[in-house]
Amino acid sequence: MTSLAAKRQRAREIFSGARAVLSPMAGVTDRVFRELCRSFGADVTYCEFVSASGVLHGNPTTFDLMELGEDEHPVGIQLFGADPGLLAEAARAAEKVGPDLIDLNFGCPVKKVVKRNGGSALLADLPLMREIVEEVVQAVDLPVTAKIRIGWTYKQPNYMEVTQLLEEAGVCAITVHGRSRDQFFTGQANWQAIAEVVEAARIPVIGNGDVFSADDWLRMKEETGCETVMIARGAIGNPFIFEEIAARSEGRPYEPPDVARIVEVMVEHLDREIALKGAHTGMMRMRKHFSHYLKGRPKVAELRKRIYQETDRDAVVAILREYAHEQTRRAPSEEEA
Ligand SMILES: Cc1cc2nc3c(=O)[nH]c(=O)nc-3n(C[C@H](O)[C@H](O)[C@H](O)COP(=O)(O)O)c2cc1C
Numbered sequence: 322m323t324s325l326a327a328k329r330q331r332a333r334e335i336f337s338g339a340r341a342v343l344s345p346m347a348g349v350t351d352r353v354f355r356e357l358c359r360s361f362g363a364d365v366t367y368c369e370f371v372s373a374s375g376v377l378h379g380n381p382t383t384f385d386l387m388e389l390g391e392d393e394h395p396v397g398i399q400l401f402g403a404d405p406g407l408l409a410e411a412a413r414a415a416e417k418v419g420p421d422l423i424d425l426n427f428g429c430p431v432k433k434v435v436k437r438n439g440g441s442a443l444l445a446d447l448p449l450m451r452e453i454v455e456e457v458v459q460a461v462d463l464p465v466t467a468k469i470r471i472g473w474t475y476k477q478p479n480y481m482e483v484t485q486l487l488e489e490a491g492v493c494a495i496t497v498h499g500r501s502r503d504q505f506f507t508g509q510a511n512w513q514a515i516a517e518v519v520e521a522a523r524i525p526v527i528g529n530g531d532v533f534s535a536d537d538w539l540r541m542k543e544e545t546g547c548e549t550v551m552i553a554r555g556a557i558g559n560p561f562i563f564e565e566i567a568a569r570s571e572g573r574p575y576e577p578p579d580v581a582r583i584v585e586v587m588v589e590h591l592d593r594e595i596a597l598k599g600a601h602t603g604m605m606r607m608r609k610h611f612s613h614y615l616k617g618r619p620k621v622a623e624l625r626k627r628i629y630q631e632t633d634r635d636a637v638v639a640i641l642r643e644y645a646h647e648q649t650r651r652a653p654s655e656e657e658a
Contacts, residue, residue, distance in 0.1 A: 323462040325491050329524060332464040332493035335395045335421060336525040336548045339364035340570050341538060341563055342496075344529065344553035345399045345424070345468070351606065353593045354560075356390050357586075361560040362567035364549070365395050370426045372439075373402030373411035387418050397422035397466060401429060403438035405452040409460035416461045423463050425454065425492075427483075428470040430502045441502035444483060445473040451490050458491035468496040468529075471514045475501040478511075484518050496527040496551050515545040527551045534562070535569035558613025560586065580618065584645040587614050588638050595634060604632065618648065 336342075343350060343358045345367035355366040368387055375383030387398050398420040402408045412423050427450060429440025436442075443450040458465050467487050472478030478501055487495055497518050499510035510530025519526045528547035532538050533555040541550050555562050561578050568575035578586070590610060595603030611628060615621045624644050631637045 325458070325493075328458075328462075328464040328491075329493045332422070332466065333525060335365060335464075336494055336527065339549040341566050342527055342549055342551040343367065343556055343563075344551045345369050345397075345426075346553050346557070348609065349557055351386070352388050352390055352393070353590065353597060353606070354610070355396065356393060357590055357593065358556055358560045358563055359393065362563035363552075363556075363560075365397070365422075366393070367397040367399055367422075367424060368420075370399045370401045370429065371415075373400050373404065373408045376400065376411040376414050377407060384418075387415060387420075389419055395421035397424045399424040399426050399468065400457075401426040401434060401439045403443070403449065403453075405449070405456040408453050409456040412457045412461045412465070416463055421463065422466050422494075423457065423461055424466045424468055424496075425457060426468055428468050428496075428498050428502075430470070430505050435502070441470050441473060444470060444479065444502060447479075447482065447486055450483070451486055454487060454490035454492055464493035465491065466494040466496065467492045468498065470498050470500055470502055470504075471511055472501045474503050475508075478514065480514050480518055481521060484522050488522060488524055492524065494525040494527060494548075495522060496529050499528075499530040512541060512544050515541075515547060519546045519548075525549070529553070535565040535575065538566050539569060558610055558616060580615075580648045581645045583614055584641045587611065587641060591634065591637065600634060601632070604634065604637070619651075620644075 341363055343355060343363040343366040347369040350367060350369050359366055371383045371386050389396055398415045398418060400408060400411055400415060415423060426440050427443045434440040469483055471480040480497060484495060497515045499512055499514050515528045525548035527549050528541045528545045529551040532541055532550055532552050538550050552562060565575050591607045594606045598606060612621055612625050627640050628637055
């Protein structure tokens with residue numbers, strides 16, 4: 322059994338020096354998207370959350386969500402649930418898949434999860450949270466990390482108490498999304514709260530919430546002192562954010578991608594999905610990413626409609642390239658007009 326000191330040392334190695342971390346995101350951070358973000362400079366990635374019961378029942382969809390790439394390290398598998406024994410057993414099973422970290426979800430605000438006392442509901446049941454963490458930490462050799470919101474309610478945040486509890490119970494790093502459960506995604510993430518956790522914690526703290534550019538990334542690091550920054554929405558349809566951050570961290574100038582480059586990355590994304598999942602599933606999985614890549618650009622709804630009618634990879638690629646060509650041709654004449 323690996324000692325807590327050794328697990329904490331390993332977590333330190335993973336997070337110190339990591340420029341940015343890709344957040345766990347349900348329906349988004351599948352293996353292909355994680356590998357793509359890594360190729361752009363994400364230093365650590367997480368699979369989307371999986372339920373402890375799904376893992377224990379050997380649910381194929383759950384195991385599909387935990388599928389890891391051969392060179393995909395360091396990567397974390399995130400579990401949610403509310404039963405300490407089941408979570409411990411699920412963590413043991415997840416460990417066998419080969420991740421570097423087991424993460425516990427104490428932040429998910431959605432009803433389906435909290436009504437079964439999982440996710441952020443545990444912020445309102447600290448004795449149960451403690452039991453869960455202690456059992457999971459005991460069960461696995463990997464470092465266990467936790468991802469929290471700042472409290473169940475905005476008016477009564479309890480992140481300091483939670484931080485202390487998590488540390489005492491054996492968590493090796495903590496991600497703080499600076500919102501309460503009742504805020505869902507509204508308002509602004511409270512970075513001051515993250516700074517307070519950084520000040521108090523003796524384990525690495527990963528800051529999370531509202532980072533959409535390298536400027537935000539730098540500001541979060543400076544304002545909170547966090548070890549590294551976790552990015553969710555800012556990476557959807559935008560793996561480029563990680564290269565922008567890499568450039569900033571090395572003091573290099575950065576040129577944002579033009580539409581032609583975005584389309585080539587979309588094609589790469591599509592081809593990776595197809596290579597992994599076959600033509601039909603690969604195409605379906607890529608669909609939800611398409612419009613995010615081209616958000617805010619002209620005629621995207623029309624483009625999406627055309628793409629959704631196609632089942633053939635080459636036809637989709639031809640439509641995308643034609644779009645890029647058209648947009649590139651248009652740009653100067655629009656400026657001139
Ligand atoms: C589509 C979507 C799916 C998410 N799924 C998860 C998840 O599975 N586990 C988790 O801990 N957080 C999940 N989150 C929350 C994010 O990881 C992150 O904490 C939150 O979006 C704040 O970060 P951001 O401002 O960079 O988006 C999800 C967020 C989004 C937008």
